[in-house]
Amino acid sequence: MENEVKKSAKNRAILIVFSVLVVCGIAAYFVIKELAPKTAAAEPTAEELEKITVETEEITTNLADRSFIKIKFKIQADGEDGKAELEKRLFQVNNIIIYELSGMKTGDLQGQKGIRHLEDLLKGRINKLMQEGIIKKVYTTEKIIQ
Structure with missing residues (x-):
């Protein structure tokens, strides 16, 4: 027991x-x-991106070292309201792009670091304009420097 x-x-x-x-x-x-x-949240689908991105026209301008650049961007807002505001402010966005590029030299825009720096710079400057949304990402879709 x-x-x-x-x-x-x-x-x-x-x-x-x-x-x-x-x-x-x-x-x-x-x-x-x-x-x-x-x-981070999952990346948006292609269809979702289409609803929240704005494409700039091709911009051609001089750089500070007397070369010139042709460049184009797709800018991703945080939603459809942000996209609508971005479309209305596109002339201001183009002005910011030209202004920032005019102070840069060819070497500033070379390589992945140069492109990333420009995209981040533009994102910050454009976000200062925005009132209805924010810019999530700036994509460089075309770039030629001569």
Whole structure:
């Protein structure tokens, strides 16, 4: 009889330890999930992008080092309201593009870093204009420097 009591107590202890481990594991999962950095939202589909992007006309202007550039952009707003405002402000956007490019030299626009710098610069400047939405991304779609 004493053996059965010991076995029962031993089984109960094992069950309690196992239950505590399971509860701790579940709690740890949720804590880690909550503290993990949030991943960016999924990229919009092509159809969604079409509804929220505006394309500039091809812009040709001089650079500071007397060369010239032909360039074109697609600008992604945060939604359809932002796109509508962006379309109304396109003349201001073109002005910003020409203004910023006129102070740059050919070397400033070379390579991936140069393009990324220009896109980020334009995004920031255009966002200062926006009242109904924000610019999420500026894409360079054409670029020729001579």
